[in-house]
Amino acid sequence: MLFTGPTMTAEGNLSKAIDEVTQTDLATNYTHMGMVEKEGQQIWVIHAAPEKGVCREPLNQFLESRKVADVYRLNEAHQGYIPEALENAHQLLGLPYDSTYIMGGKAHYCSGLLYTLYEAHQVFELEPMTFKNPATGEFHPGWVKHYEALDLEIPEGLPGCNPNGLAASEHLQWMGQISY
Template structure:
């Protein structure tokens, strides 16, 4: 009976053992303030629409990004999510949001270049100060809400308080067909506003190609 209990306890603990190992592996490649770009699992219309509007077929369609934060003995990712707004997520849980290729998560680590490293502590602090704020469904700069790459853009400010990631003209059109994605038409109609096509903003796929960062590691 005792042997059975020990064996049962071992199997129950296995997921936690593997989770710990996986987290440690991911931990070794990271630094405070790193940006984790992921290809989100295609289980929502919004994620699919983001991919199609920001990436071409021959590109890795990063659809989400968060900021790494080390706290005590844990590694977190500060992120803006449609479901919960600005939250702080354990690294392991964040990694589970990514699609996989050959069993490996489609996650890339972006790190601001050496000349911007002095900005990291304030960027992490500023992102953390936004915890609890709502998600920016309007994709509009200047309100009190943030979408994922907008959070990053306004966390990383230079000594003059200007974003080091310049704004780009947003598009909600399919990069392959040039037609506005049906999801975005429905989304903005529900908000009773026009699609902000061409307005200043950002997105994870283009941010991952920014000249102010280096992609220092990929998990795929």
């Protein structure tokens, strides 16, 4: 799996809001993630992005706007689930991006996609989501604006996940970093 930080793309403002409300005790500030697939000599990344939905793209294209990614691998006890997860991922290609960040629909956001791919094997856990700035206890202005535009109430406390939370899973091990 690849984990990346805030970008300077159209995702940038939301990336900043994600980063500011989800940092963990680890020194991570991940705002996006995807699953790596090797096919012959080609390396692909399956992920969910706002403008693309659930997609599969070459590694270099994935890294183009992100520049750097941390590489994680499922620990040995869970690596047997990867073929099934990849098969499931291919079935989800083309689905829309979930800009509501509410689990359980036909659309997916990046970490929600990875959670879903491994859900049957309970690799990752859902946690109550927060959209509040931990320093102030107030809703982050970026999230207020985002949910006002969607005409939805902020889903504070609903079960969900984020890249920082998934990266902290005891079932993953950090392998290193790659750059574009």
